[in-house]
Amino acid sequence: MRNIDGGFLAAPDQASLDRRDQDVRKGKLALLLTVAGGFVALIAGYNALVDFSPVSLVVTMIALAVAVGGGVLTKHLMRAVRFRVHKPNAGLVGAAKLTGLLVAFFGIAALLGSIEAPGALRVVLIAGGVGTIAYVKSLHDQQWVLFELDAVGVRVERTIVPWRDVSRLTTDPVGPGMTRLGALPVNAAPLYVAVQDSELDPRLLAGAVGRFAPQGILLTGGQGPAT
Structure with a gap:
């Protein structure tokens, strides 16, 4: 048994870990599609905001559609490798966090565009935006998942017990x-x-x-x- 913040009391057996890893691989392609679509959407959206062009806008919309579709597919596939019960309104809170991050990202992008910031700073902004979204998603899962089952064991709030x-x-x-x-x-x-x-x-x-x-x-x- 362990707490997800660390401190193993009993490690799960390797066979369970291997089985879970095999199952998770089934959803990796969809997840990669989601990440790639989101990354392209951030770059194209930034370019559309700083130096608007119809091409940038179209690319942004297509990339967003790919990201959303990949996210839906990932969620569907991950149901086969884990079962989760969340706190009420976890989805709405997660969507609000993502919306806030995107608003902040494009706000900073507009500011950098108005002062004609160097390209290196823009790259840092894009990389930082992607990393921040990934971190907030991970933190959200830790805080809002109440109960989880998978091939490794059972998670009750922040404590994991191997089978x-x-x-x-x-x-x-x-x-x-x-x-x-x-x-x-x-x-x-x-x-x-x-x-x-x-x-x-x-x-x-x-x-x-x-x-x-x-x-x-x-x-x-x-x-x-x-x-």
Whole structure:
């Protein structure tokens, strides 16, 4: 078991890591498409803002379409390699963060264009924009994911438990519109997190347990095994 900020207590086995890596590769092409489209959109959008031309505008729109399409495809493919339950409105907050970053990027780009900044500074701006977006996305996932299952194990908020240390998973209603998800480690205190029912699809959860959990690890509720 470990916290995602560091401090391993028990490392997951190598076979699980290899299996997850193989599954994740399936989505890499779509992710590469998303990143490439976003990068081209930033460059073309910057050029369209600083020195407008119809070609730059068209390239920006096409690149944005490619990035959005790649993002949708990546999300679809990643559902096969992990199951996540987020805090409410995680998608809206993530979109707001991205919008804010893009507004800031193009605002700085307009400023640099107005003062005729050197090309090297513009390259730094583009590279910094891409890096900042990637960092904010990673930080957003850490802060807004409440529960996750994949080939390696179970994540409950910021704690990860490898499958070999899990004895059982639980799901129990705890109030109107709320469900408590839990992981019971073999030699540690149970881990629980309450999630909103609007963010949880019980069928997808049961399917993820069947797909990722080793044989013998059950998903149980207050009345016995969940179905």
